[in-house]
Amino acid sequence: MSSLRFFEIYRNPEYLWLLAKGALISAALTIGGGILGFLLAVLLAAVRHYRVPVLAQLAAAYVEFIRNTPLIVQMFFVAFGLPLLLGYQWPFWAHALLALSINFSAYFAEILRAGLASLGAGQTEAADALGLPRWLSFVKVCLPQAVAAMYPSLNSQFIFLFLTTGIISEIGVTDLTWAGLFIDSRNFRSFEIFFTLTVIYLLMSLGFKTLLALLHDRLFKWKVVR
Template sequence: MNLDFSQLVPYIPFILEGIWATLKFVSVSIVVGFILGTLLALCKITKLPFLKGFADAYTSIFRGTPLILQLMIIYFAVPQLTGYDISAFLSAILAFGLNSSAYVSEIIRAGIMAVDRGQTEAAEALGIPYKPMMINIILPQALKNILPALMNEFITLTKESAIVSVIGYLDLMRRAQIVGSDIYRNFEPLLFAGLIYWVIVFILTQIGNVVERRLRHSD
């Protein structure tokens, strides 16, 4: 096997800087996706046909088209229409946040629907308004049920973050590609990047397990 990791050593700090670049936009995208996904989920269970139709159409579009296509439309096509350039960082946040919200909305909707109907009826009987009821009673119970699915979505988002390399964002994958083209060896930097992705996902998985256990013990 023609492997030589010694040439990779000088580039390790450069590649490691991609960890922060990756986590920075992924963390913001997760927050955007969770907030927007929660709002979409509430729209889906509302009795207002317009809001329900909008949420369903939104989910259908973003789940039915490739993430890389959405990313390239935001980065390349939107500036063509508006005349304003969008940075690679902002494009990544928009694409991943909007895409993730479609999946998160379905997860949260399913979690809300899984909460015993009697909880809602009891809150209504006590005269609790809809908003406080959802925030203080329904959503906390739904969160406990959907946490594993949410963590899986966030882990998937982290792995798919490598897609942003196609628009030149200097994330972990893009830096590995640059090093590969510089030393004319691709296996070593890509393998190193893959190891880093695995460590990140492993850490996120362990954090998710800890949070899940704490929520379970708080019942």
């Protein structure tokens, strides 16, 4: 233990700033990717739930493709493949946000589809009896209940995907993992820096869990606990 020198990290303002900035970037991209991914997932789940011709098959193929390919491959394709194909160039963080949104959407869509399937036909029939348009019955009746039922799964999937975001450093995003690798390249204290990263990721995960639990209490006050 006497050979451990954590003070080389916490006594250096530059290193502390890099870790704080990296943690903020990791959190921001995770939250942004989660929100955009959830919105796309709602569309994918609705298309599959109502079996929209052609679109349902395309949505199913999209979900299976994303869920069965590595995130890092998707990241490299978005960051380096799409710019070559489409002739554009975005900042590294924008490429990471797009890739994370795409990845999140496939996993969230499958969870939401399972939640919608668990509701049964009675919910839709009741909305139809009230004269609600199909889109309104989905937004007001089916979707809230599906999200409430599958919230623990969505929560767990969000945390899991957050913990995989360290690979965005591979395309040059200065996230938390990038900060750790940079510091390690300067002081060669690998154990100390990766132990520090572990603690930071753990604290951030617990923070996300707490915020998501509070969000659940605010959004689903109507849910009856059995």
